[in-house]
Amino acid sequence: MNNGMINMDNYEAFSLDYLEGNLTEEQKRELFLFLEQHPGLRENLEEYEEVRLHPGDISFQGKSRLKKRDFSFASIDETNVEGVIIAYWEGDLSAEQRKQVENYISRHPGRGKDFRVYGRLFLKPGEEVFPGKDRLFRKDHAGVFTLWRLAAAAVIVIAMLTTLFRAQLFRKTEEIPVTASVVNKIVSPEKDIRNPVTEPEKKTGETVAELPENLSKQKPPGVVHKREEVNLQATLLTHCPVITDYVLPVTVPVPDLTLDMEKINHQHDENILTLAEYASLKIKKNVLKEDTITTPRLNARDVILLGVKGINSLTGLNIHVQKEKDQSEDKEIFALSSRFFSYTRVRPAEKK
Amino acid sequence: MTVREYNRSVEEYADHVFRFLFAYLKRREQAEDIVQDIYEKLWVKRETVSCEKVKTYLFTAAYHTMIDRLRKEKRVISMEDSGVAEHSEEMISPDLNEILHEALNKLPPDQKAVILLRDYEGYSYREIGEITGQSESQVKVNIFRGRKFLKNYIGSIEVLI
Structure with a gap:
């Protein structure tokens, strides 16, 4: 505040400085002298004081919480001894510092009691046991499931080996000879298509005609007799037993005794596959990852590989399928193995 | 964390966590409830909690669950209110x-x-x-x-x- 006489032009500034506590004692005296001479202005000053905000005496109670404590010390004295003793028992001190504390305590017996007390202020846990532990345990469902799947896998594989493919294991495709006769008969859906070579029963009222033997051998292009079609399916069934569930007996009315062979028999056109052959081709290529596909038909080994692949995928197991010939090459060794089981079958090697 | 490791954590740490909670709360049922709760959470998060960190995870979850519950119950004792009492x-x-x-x-x-x-x-x-x-x-x-x-x-x- 500028020194000088207080007048009507500057009295407000002086008043503000007074309220802010910025005036010296001499300036205050001058201000009050001026205000005595102008009582109206004094009232203004008093009003200013009334509207002034007062912080009160509220203080932050958590100040001590904000302060940090440093357990390190240069020397021990009465101001820090308690903290040092605590640090001693907390294991925060170096060997040298510990020695320093022990020396201090020995020199100040009055602190010996504190030292010992702090050394005993450690809580020991009780013997309480959580009573609901049994409810917390979890069963290893994955493990149980694996065992279950393992058992299922073993059953499936062994069943496959011992029954389904016993006669067919690694046997090359065998064409069932087409019989010379052609049966002029509707093949009933109830007929056992698995035994198509069986001569159809002759029943009263049914017309069964047999063509001359050389007729079937002639095989006009694109035409096959009914019996041949049946035998074609028989061939398929021989080599793809699993697919039999999806092959329906073909019912052909008498007028349709002949079928378009190009649509069903690849033997006449390698570029045309039956549905089953197409499926097996895709399976071999996409599932079994066979790069070199010699035949679109699934054979027993393919089916086993499919099954094992599926089992491995489901169970996470790693079952291997191996087929080897022994040194003499007169035996074939077929083996399924995993880290849980192994199955080996030896059979005479096929002669080329 | 496998099921086996989870179960081992129950075997090894459930009592410890329970004692900590019980000593803090002095209410057995609530301590049991929190242990049950945090193990449920652990089971859900077992894929992300490593075996090495499981004990710290349990105590952390136990501590915060307990504090949350106490806050909800408004039972947290204000630090300023808790004066030093002499042992009578x-x-x-x-x-x-x-x-x-x-x-x-x-x-x-x-x-x-x-x-x-x-x-x-x-x-x-x-x-x-x-x-x-x-x-x-x-x-x-x-x-x-x-x-x-x-x-x-x-x-x-x-x-x-």
Whole structure:
């Protein structure tokens, strides 16, 4: 505040400085002298004081919480001894510092009691046991499931080996000879298509005609007799037993005794596959990852590989399928193995 | 974390967590409930909790679950309100550990938790900080103040020594 006489032009500034506590004692005296001479202005000053905000005496109670404590010390004295003793028992001190504390305590017996007390202020846990532990345990469902799947896998594989493919294991495709006769008969859906070579029963009222033997051998292009079609399916069934569930007996009315062979028999056109052959081709290529596909038909080994692949995928197991010939090459060794089981079958090697 | 590792954590740590909670809360049912709760959480998160970190995870979850519940119940004792109480005659017990546990319940929550974790489980300052969300220096300060409180609470400790 500028020194000088207080007048009507500057009295407000002086008043503000007074309220802010910025005036010296001499300036205050001058201000009050001026205000005595102008009582109206004094009232203004008093009003200013009334509207002034007062912080009160509220203080932050958590100040001590904000302060940090440093357990390190240069020397021990009465101001820090308690903290040092605590640090001693907390294991925060170096060997040298510990020695320093022990020396201090020995020199100040009055602190010996504190030292010992702090050394005993450690809580020991009780013997309480959580009573609901049994409810917390979890069963290893994955493990149980694996065992279950393992058992299922073993059953499936062994069943496959011992029954389904016993006669067919690694046997090359065998064409069932087409019989010379052609049966002029509707093949009933109830007929056992698995035994198509069986001569159809002759029943009263049914017309069964047999063509001359050389007729079937002639095989006009694109035409096959009914019996041949049946035998074609028989061939398929021989080599793809699993697919039999999806092959329906073909019912052909008498007028349709002949079928378009190009649509069903690849033997006449390698570029045309039956549905089953197409499926097996895709399976071999996409599932079994066979790069070199010699035949679109699934054979027993393919089916086993499919099954094992599926089992491995489901169970996470790693079952291997191996087929080897022994040194003499007169035996074939077929083996399924995993880290849980192994199955080996030896059979005479096929002669080329 | 596999099922086996999870079950091992139940075997090894459920009692420890329960004792910590029970010592803090002094309410058995609530401590049991929280243990059940945190193991449910652990089971859900088992894929992300490693076997090595499971104990810290459990104590962290236990601590925060407990604090949350206490807040909801408005049972948290204000630090400023918890004055130092001298150990009165009727509280005298021949078992120092019991007296210390009585004193423990007079401690403010932050100090109570760090003292329990330090004494029961032997956690380092850093680990206690991880569990309780305090800085390492805060943990040190709380342990220091907690010990001082316990010592003052014990009062006539010389008769027990």
